[in-house]
Amino acid sequence: MAEAHQAVGFEFTVHPDGVDVKLSKEVLKNIYLSSLTAWRKKAIKLKNGILTEVYPASPSSWLIVVIAMMMSLYTGTDPPLGIIDTIKKNLPYQHCLSTQARAVLSAILFATALWLFFIHVIRFSLKILLSYHGWIFESHGKMRTSTKVWLRLVKMLSGRRPLLYSFQAALPRLPVPRVKDTIEKYLESVRPLLDDKKYKQMEVLAHNFKENEASQLQRYLVLKSWWTTNYVSDWWEEYIYLRxxxxxxxxxxxxxxxxxxxxxxxxxxxxxxxxxxxxxxxxxxxxxxxxxxxxxxxxxxxxxxxxxxxxxxxxxxxxxxxxxxxxxxxxxxxxxxxxxxxxxxxxxxxxxxxxxxxxxxxxxxxxxxxxxxxxxxxxxxxxxxxxxxxxxxxxxxxxxxxxxxxxxxxxxxxxxxxxxxxxxxxxxxxxxxxxxxxxxxxxxxxxxxxxxxxxxxxxxxxxxxxxxxxxxxxxxxxxxxxxxxxxxxxxxxxxxxxxxxxxxxxxxxxxxxxxxxxxxxxxxxxxxxxxxxxxxxxxxDVDFHGHLFTEFGKGLIKKCRTSPDAFIQLALQLAQFRDQGVFCLTYESSMTRMFRDGRTETVRSCTSEAAAFVLAMEDPDATNAQRLALFRKAADKHQNMYRLAMTGSGIDRHLFCLYIVSKYLGVESPFLTKVLSEPWKLSTSQTPQQQINLIDINKFPKYVGAGGGFGPVADDGYGVSYIIVGENLITFHISSKFSRHNTDSTRFARHIRKAMIDIQTLFKQEKDKSAVENGKDVHLENNKKNM
CATH class of the missing domain: 3.30.559.70 (Choline/Carnitine o-acyltransferase, domain 2)
Incomplete structure (x- = not known):
């Protein structure tokens, strides 16, 4: 029971002469230190809270503005155009203050108001700048002059040494896409999954929705986006998770x-x-x-x-x-x-x-x-x-x-x-x-x-x-x-x-x-x-398989001048088709955290371009040049869709919120019901590395994370999480269910590995062919010189 005695702060004994009290110095010391730390913690949180509220300004900038206003008083200039005098005349309890005190207080109040005004102007300007997302659609290493100017302006208005929540007030709100655009993108996304008859039926449902219920539901959704910081996140948390x-x-x-x-x-x-x-x-x-x-x-x-x-x-x-x-x-x-x-x-x-x-x-x-x-x-x-x-x-x-x-x-x-x-x-x-x-x-x-x-x-x-x-x-x-x-x-x-x-x-x-x-x-x-x-x-019932792909990694993929994520997503489409024999609705998670309270959006990775590439890979009559051209087209399409999702122009969160509004209003929509009931038989997600400066992988190549994973979303489907680690390793976490005999996580890993190697082979063959042709050209040129 030693711990019980250590927990007692004092002891007392009652005897005929009175009460004898013995205090524990150790416990009193701990109480004092705890209180001191608590107050220090509150002071630091208060200080950082103030710095966050006034960011990108600082208390020192407020002092500069106050000093400037004071100097204007003593030099006889009037930058405030008489506003300080107006404040001085309307101060309460003027009889308690001297003339000089009223002037100083008026200058401080005006300086503070001017300082807060400039803070809001800077934040508003930064919010407008951050609403521009054209930079994300530009090719890597080919930034336009206008984007470079935009980037410099953002840096200039962002201030120095921001705290974690310094930018929250400057982040733009997630925009509500137009219904017309969402429906067009949706129909495009399901085209490779449906035959002509089913696609025509879906077109009719989509057209009827657009002409009838859509405008009413969209109005309520736009109204919600005006009074909330994010029109998706609260409903997403409640209806997808908590309910x-x-x-x-x-x-x-x-x-x-x-x-x-x-x-x-x-x-x-x-x-x-x-x-x-x-x-x-x-x-x-x-x-x-x-x-x-x-x-x-x-x-x-x-x-x-x-x-x-x-x-x-x-x-x-x-x-x-x-x-x-x-x-x-x-x-x-x-x-x-x-x-x-x-x-x-x-x-x-x-x-x-x-x-x-x-x-x-x-x-x-x-x-x-x-x-x-x-x-x-x-x-x-x-x-x-x-x-x-x-x-x-x-x-x-x-x-x-x-x-x-x-x-x-x-x-x-x-x-x-x-x-x-x-x-x-x-x-x-x-x-x-x-x-x-x-x-x-x-x-x-x-x-x-x-x-x-x-x-x-x-x-x-x-x-x-x-x-x-x-x-x-x-x-x-x-x-x-x-x-x-x-x-x-x-x-x-x-x-x-x-x-x-x-x-x-x-x-x-x-x-x-x-x-x-x-x-x-x-x-x-x-x-x-x-x-x-x-x-x-x-x-x-859960069948998990972890697969370390070590044949190549991000380094080699980048030499192919393509996005590593697009490369892997197309490999997953090829693996899925080889595993199941059909294409399926595919979910890839993308973040929307460039917006206030942003969470995720869906990238529908099974596109018509991806399907065309996969079919070419399985067609023995297709040439490698044709396959490579289709791959590049599909990769470009995927990258564009990923960027659209990140910038608030995705499909699924908009349709989800329209569905929630329809339920609140009691409006039945066959189109939305059909859309929200479609199973994601292939659900994928990339685990990002966000702080690569913490560990130098080149110096410590063994200190690499293994990533993580999740369960299958559909009972008869796969869940695939992957992490691109360094230049030469990609780890896949694959899940499915034993009870469904058409899925097997280990088998799917083999398909992924083969698909990755097959795609890389296309680039290798192109490179070898180019090297041979260049060698022939050099040989002919040398022969001409010798002649």
């Missing part, structure tokens, strides 16, 4: 893996200690807004709104819809190990726990041999099953007593950590090692992840790590940004001792981790078991 009543495990949550080839230490507690400490450092920067905003071309800012809910966030189940609960300033995390839940405090004396102190806390949990309480072992299965039983169980059994206190501890925790029992990671000797690693991160045992938390950090006995992320609050690049920072900090800043422990001394006076208490009746245990069985069936 889903099925399991979020596999169907919604996604995962991110650790470094592929490197494990900094094989001590589980030590690696978890460093990673958690690095996350706390990142959270501190995030809360203070001190992270640099992500900017395209190093200049065009991206929206940072999604990052606000990264920590201390939980998805709360409801009967009809869930909601996202975000708290601030919570100082603990909850750790799961062998069916037990532990609460670990992350701060002491006003500071973060050091990595060595966190290692000691986690090692205590690993050494704990206590047994789970009745119903505790598989409790988290409630978050893995259907949402309605979980919502009802939460209301009935977790609304009071120790169950409520323990559940509050989980839901308010910074994040959820699982100390897993089985080693995972990439093993070159085991071709299925990435498969089991992916399944462990995606669903684990179905009861050892709290799937409602914003993210679960998973630690393995061999030192490997990973993350499982709930999808409603943010998209993959948001967590990816944090994970890049954490891995770089762990390996290159924190480090380990020669024995593999965290560096630094350990404070042995810290309180030990606290077991959470549960009183779970048998009726609740029955619901837990039912949720577990449902989740187990879903998990066992």
């Amino acid at each position: 889903s009543r099925g399991p979020i495990m596999v169907n919604s949550n996604f995962y991110i893996m650790d470094l592929l080839y490197v494990t900094p230490t094989h001590r589980q507690a030590a690696r978890a200690g460093n990673i958690v400490h690095a996350m706390l450092q990142y959270r501190r920067k995030l809360e203070r807004g001190e992270l640099a905003p992500l900017r395209a071309l190093g200049t065009v800012p991206m929206c940072s709104t999604q990052m606000e809910r990264m920590f201390n966030t939980t998805r709360i189940p409801g009967i009809e819809t869930d909601f996202v609960l975000h708290l601030t300033d919570r100082k603990h995390l909850v750790v799961f190990h062998r069916g037990r839940y532990f609460q670990v405090w992350l701060y002491t004396g006003g500071r973060h726990l050091l990595p060595s102190e966190l290692e000691n806390q986690f090692q205590q949990i690993l050494n704990d041999t206590s047994k789970p309480q009745p119903g505790e072992l598989k409790l988290a299965a409630l978050t893995a099953g259907d949402r309605v039983p979980w919502a009802r169980t939460r209301l009935k059994y977790f609304s009071q007593g120790p169950n409520k206190e323990s559940l509050d501890a989980i839901e308010s925790a910074s994040f959820f950590l699982t100390l897993d029992e089985e080693p995972q990671g990439y093993d070159p000797e085991n071709v299925y090692s990435l498969d089991t690693y992916a399944k462990s991160l995606m669903h684990g045992k179905c009861y050892d992840r709290w799937f409602d938390k914003s993210f679960n950090l998973i630690s393995y006995p061999n030192g490997k790590m990973g993350v499982n992320i709930e999808h409603s609050w943010a998209d993959a690049p948001i967590v990816g940004h944090m994970w890049e920072y954490v891995l770089a900090t762990d390996c290159f800043h924190l480090g380990y001792t020669e024995e593999g422990h965290c560096k630094g001394d350990v404070n042995r006076c810290l309180p030990s981790p606290t077991r959470l208490k549960w009183e779970i009746p048998e009726q609740c245990q029955d619901v837990i078991h039912a949720s577990y069985l449902l989740a187990r069936h879903l998990a066992d």
Whole structure:
């Protein structure tokens, strides 16, 4: 019970002579340091909040304007054209101020108003500049003079050293596309998927929609875009994620893996200690807004709104819809190990726990041999099953007593950590090692992840790590940004001792981790078991395969003068056709974060141009020159579609919002119903590398991430996530379902590999042919000279 004595701040004894009070200096010191840190934290947040509100100006620029107005008073000039005198005459409580004081106060008020006016003018000008997206459609390395001038203006108005949220007020709103344009693009996108008869039927539905319901629905959507910062994001979060009543495990949550080839230490507690400490450092920067905003071309800012809910966030189940609960300033995390839940405090004396102190806390949990309480072992299965039983169980059994206190501890925790029992990671000797690693991160045992938390950090006995992320609050690049920072900090800043422990001394006076208490009746245990069985069936049905493509990478693709993403997407189309024998509706995720509160848009990668290229590849009579010409045409088409999606001219978010408006108004639209019911049999996404400056891959080629993945969107389809790492590696994460005999993730990986090599061969043959022709020309030229 040593930890109980350490937690007591004072002791008192009652005796006949009075009360003898003994204070603990150590605890009082911690209280003082905690209070000091809290006030310092508030001061820093206040300062950074003010800097963000007045950006791109600064308090020093306000002082300059005030001094200039003061100088005008004493020099007798009148730049304000009498406005200062007007303010002076209308000041309240004039009798309390001298003439000179009124003049000075009037000058300060005018200077402040002028300063704020210029801030709004600059922001408005920047917003207008950022509404221009022509730069994104220009060929790489061929920027027009007008775009260069635009870029210089953006840089000039962007100020210096922006904070994370400095550009939020200057970001433009997502525009609502014209219905006519959306319908034309939609019909174009489904043409390769439909025969002539079905396409004619779709044309009729689209025409009837455009002539009848479209204008009314569009008016309401435009009206919404005027009074909200983003006409899509709130409905997207609610209807795509939070209103889903099925399991979020596999169907919604996604995962991110650790470094592929490197494990900094094989001590589980030590690696978890460093990673958690690095996350706390990142959270501190995030809360203070001190992270640099992500900017395209190093200049065009991206929206940072999604990052606000990264920590201390939980998805709360409801009967009809869930909601996202975000708290601030919570100082603990909850750790799961062998069916037990532990609460670990992350701060002491006003500071973060050091990595060595966190290692000691986690090692205590690993050494704990206590047994789970009745119903505790598989409790988290409630978050893995259907949402309605979980919502009802939460209301009935977790609304009071120790169950409520323990559940509050989980839901308010910074994040959820699982100390897993089985080693995972990439093993070159085991071709299925990435498969089991992916399944462990995606669903684990179905009861050892709290799937409602914003993210679960998973630690393995061999030192490997990973993350499982709930999808409603943010998209993959948001967590990816944090994970890049954490891995770089762990390996290159924190480090380990020669024995593999965290560096630094350990404070042995810290309180030990606290077991959470549960009183779970048998009726609740029955619901837990039912949720577990449902989740187990879903998990066992998922077929994951991880494939490392090492034949070539971004370096060689760029030498082919084509986009790496377009190259891979066309390879996926070729692989899909070879695997299934037909084309299918394909989803590629694109971001819209150049707009305020932007999230994602869909790129429909199966185009008529892509289909023509694939058919040419399968046609033995087609020449390589014909295939290559069709590839370049399809790649250009894909790149243009991706750019349109990024700049707010996509198809699917507009149609989705029109459908939501139709439901609110009770308007039946056969066209929208048909569009929203179409299955995405091939769902793809690229995991971007956003902070390539953190790790020099050329210097440290082994320190590369493995990316992440997600479950299949359609039961009879594939989910494919890929990450382009450095110049010579592309990692694919492929998912499907065992229960559908027409899909096989390992088989699809073989098709992807062959498609990638076949496309690269086209360029190689063209290069070889060109070299031969050039050689002949040189030979003829030499013969002429000799003659």
